Amino acid sequence: MTVLWLYDIDGTILSTEGAGRASMGQAFEQCFGVSDAFAGLSFAGATDSGITGRAFTAAGLPPQQERLRGAYLPLLSGRLRKRTPVLCPGIQAILQRTAMVGHNALLTGNWRAGARVKLEAVALARAFEREERLLGAFGGDAADRNLLVPIAEAQARAAGLVFDRTVVIGDTPLDVECARAGNALAVAVCTGWSSREELEKSSPDLLLEDLVAGSDDLLGLSSNS
Ligand SMILES: [Mg+2]
CATH class of the missing domain: 3.40.50.1000 (HAD superfamily/HAD-like)
Known part of the structure; x- marks a missing residue:
């Protein structure tokens, strides 16, 4: 089979070891000036579209995933270069x-x-x-x-x-x-x-x-x- x-x-x-979540939070703050946008949201088993959608809603913002992703990816790369998963x-x-x-x-x-x-x-x-x-x-x-x-x-x-x-x-x-x-x-x-x-x-x-x-x-x- x-x-x-x-x-x-x-x-x-x-x-x-938390680099994904930290990078997403930092990207959100950089783009939209909201800190702790993911506080209280569980990343476990969530999708990036789902979790960021909830963060935008919680922050009272229209969803702007592309802009967030553009900031998130280099931050994530930078963190993972410093500390390998x-x-x-x-x-x-x-x-x-x-x-x-x-x-x-x-x-x-x-x-x-x-x-x-x-x-x-x-x-x-x-x-x-x-x-x-x-x-x-x-x-x-x-x-x-x-x-x-x-x-x-x-x-x-x-x-x-x-x-x-x-x-x-x-x-x-x-x-x-x-x-x-x-x-x-x-x-x-x-x-x-x-x-x-x-x-x-x-x-x-x-x-x-x-x-x-x-x-x-x-x-x-x-x-x-
Ligand atoms: Mg998993």
Whole structure:
């Protein structure tokens, strides 16, 4: 069985240790003069379009995502040059293994360009590239993460990829929820934002401590019928 493996980024592939959130907040302040625009808003499992939309509403401003993104990307790059993101355990090895039984792609709340900045900082962009373009669904494709599975699948098909099954790998209950909404299998990993208890409650098909301990179970999803 050939699988389309859809990887979340933050908490699943890597951690920027707050650099994403800090850069977004700084960009918002630079552009619109509002400090703490994201106070009280959770980034876990959110999409960049969704979370910034809520910040604009909270600040009483019309949405101006493009302007914000233009300020955010260089700030993020700068922070990640100073402090390289930390890779989640086992991610490099599992990417090699899943690529042998399917296709690796992304399903992330990051804007496409933000995803590239983060992945390039850990030299993993190429693991998700088809013709120099990151493959998958991104936070700019929909504000609602639950709409992203079919978008990622369509992108993969448009790139000529064939697959029988889609598996979403993520670190929050919202990743599990979006897998359900898109009729994909859900794999939750405890390497990110959410506790094991929270993830258990969301009833993923597979709950893994990390991608080292759970690597054989994950690969098993390509052989079970
Ligand atoms: Mg995540």
